[in-house]
Amino acid sequence: MFISEKTYITKDKKMFDLIVENHSLLLCLQHFEIDFAVGGKTVDELCLENNIDPGAFIIVANLYNGFMPEDHALNTIKNIHSVLLFLKKSHSYYVRDKYPELKYYLEKLKNNHNSKDHQLIERFFNEYFEEVMEHLKYEDEVAFPYFKSIQHAHETREKNSFSVNEYRNHHTDIETKLTDLKNLFLKHIKLESELNTKRRFLTTLFELEFDLKIHSFIEERVLIPVIERLEAELNG
Amino acid sequence: MDRNRNSIAVLEPSKIIYEGLLATVSKSGYDYVFYHVDNILELELLLVKKEVSVVLINPSLVLNRLNEFARLKKQSPDVIWIGIIYALFDQSFLKVFDDVFCIADEHSLIIQKINKIQNNSLVHNGEDGYLSEREIDVLKLLTKGMSNKETAEKLNISIHTVNTHRKNIMDKTGIRSLAGLTVYAVSKGVINLD
Numbered sequence: 349m350f351i352s353e354k355t356y357i358t359k360d361k362k363m364f365d366l367i368v369e370n371h372s373l374l375l376c377l378q379h380f381e382i383d384f385a386v387g388g389k390t391v392d393e394l395c396l397e398n399n400i401d402p403g404a405f406i407i408v409a410n411l412y413n414g415f416m417p418e419d420h421a422l423n424t425i426k427n428i429h430s431v432l433l434f435l436k437k438s439h440s441y442y443v444r445d446k447y448p449e450l451k452y453y454l455e456k457l458k459n460n461h462n463s464k465d466h467q468l469i470e471r472f473f474n475e476y477f478e479e480v481m482e483h484l485k486y487e488d489e490v491a492f493p494y495f496k497s498i499q500h501a502h503e504t505r506e507k508n509s510f511s512v513n514e515y516r517n518h519h520t521d522i523e524t525k526l527t528d529l530k531n532l533f534l535k536h537i538k539l540e541s542e543l544n545t546k547r548r549f550l551t552t553l554f555e556l557e558f559d560l561k562i563h564s565f566i567e568e569r570v571l572i573p574v575i576e577r578l579e580a581e582l583n584g
Numbered sequence: 585m586d587r588n589r590n591s592i593a594v595l596e597p598s599k600i601i602y603e604g605l606l607a608t609v610s611k612s613g614y615d616y617v618f619y620h621v622d623n624i625l626e627l628e629l630l631l632v633k634k635e636v637s638v639v640l641i642n643p644s645l646v647l648n649r650l651n652e653f654a655r656l657k658k659q660s661p662d663v664i665w666i667g668i669i670y671a672l673f674d675q676s677f678l679k680v681f682d683d684v685f686c687i688a689d690e691h692s693l694i695i696q697k698i699n700k701i702q703n704n705s706l707v708h709n710g711e712d713g714y715l716s717e718r719e720i721d722v723l724k725l726l727t728k729g730m731s732n733k734e735t736a737e738k739l740n741i742s743i744h745t746v747n748t749h750r751k752n753i754m755d756k757t758g759i760r761s762l763a764g765l766t767v768y769a770v771s772k773g774v775i776n777l778d
Contacts, residue, residue: 465771468767468770468771469767471767472763476763524761524764525761525764527760528758528760528761528763528767531757532759532764532767536757536771536772
């Protein structure tokens with residue numbers, strides 16, 4: 349696959365070595381609710397212990413290492429619960445952790461200096477923040493229950509309230525505005541404020557952007573195809 | 585991700601050759617993003633996903649797949665194709681590439697070839713980020729909430745032209761949402777928020 353200096357993760361790799369090589373994997377573990385005290389366990393052993401589908405874990409963890417899954421790799425996912433768990437947990441990471449962090453730094457940036465540019469950025473961010481919260485709520489309340497119901501064929505499904513396209517458009521918006529915010533800061537607007545807070549704000553922005561990219565990739569290119577496959581199996 | 589950086593894809597099975605090229609070009613001070621692929625299928629996939637400006641190719645990988653290669657070239661007309669030569673090839677075959685270099689060539693010559701071709705053909709989308717007067721007119725109206733159609737009528741230009749300006753504004757500023765462009769426009773004094 350494409351150039352990446354990181355290890356391609358397979359089930360026999362030791363989790364400890366992988367974390368040391370790329371500490372963003374901590375976030376991946378957190379989203380799967382796997383503790384960081386991994387000892388000498390392999391990927392497979394950890395998944396088994398934590399009741400996580402190893403196929404799903406390997407695909408997701410490899411995204412953190414910069415590898416896109418091959419199409420056939422999606423067939424290794426036997427159960428979408430793990431994928432849904434990952435997505436749900438990453439939601440709460442955005443809602444409880446990253447977005448409030450950005451908000452906090454923006455406040456702090458404004459504290460000593462309240463210029464027109466601060467107000468503009470703040471207004472942009474607040475509107476954006478509302479949109480994100482709305483989208484995450486939509487996913488939690490409409491999309492995820494729908495996905496879950498597919499796994500349980502006997503439950504009644506409400507197909508009409510859900511549209512894959514709507515789902516995709518939301519994502520594009522969220523990522524576009526995040527990139528806009530980054531570019532406004534790095535290219536166009538020089539806010540009067542101390543560098544340290546500005547750097548923290550930007551670092552959080554980059555972390556969020558990185559995780560959101562993986563998040564939407566998983567939803568669109570992993571979850572939806574797998575769901576379609578499961579649905580086909582169900583109907584056939 | 586970053587629209588202003590040019591990318592080079594290297595279709596070459598040997599990791600040593602690839603890493604040598606990567607090191608040579610990186611040390612030259614020119615800024616490229618590198619991708620390594622080892623077969624034509626992967627290259628095709630990469631060209632779909634990423635914006636690649638130059639492909640450095642080991643000719644033996646396309647020697648017996650000329651039709652496929654021709655199709656690929658057609659699919660990505662803006663890409664520059666350069667052969668990496670370390671064996672003897674028929675000169676007429678090498679014509680399928682835009683240029684070739686030999687791995688025994690001086691580093692500076694190799695870099696020159698990659699850059700020369702680059703600069704000649706690539707239309708650079710205003711990396712300085714300054715908007716033209718017309719683009720500012722378009723930005724003004726768009727951020728005031730006018731549609732493409734209304735903007736076109738007001739400025740007496742076609743919708744197609746509005747779209748082109750719009751795309752250029754986005755490329756130059758790196759900002760793609762209307763809300764983001766509004767922040768930009770107000771901050772730069774293009775429009776007033778009242």
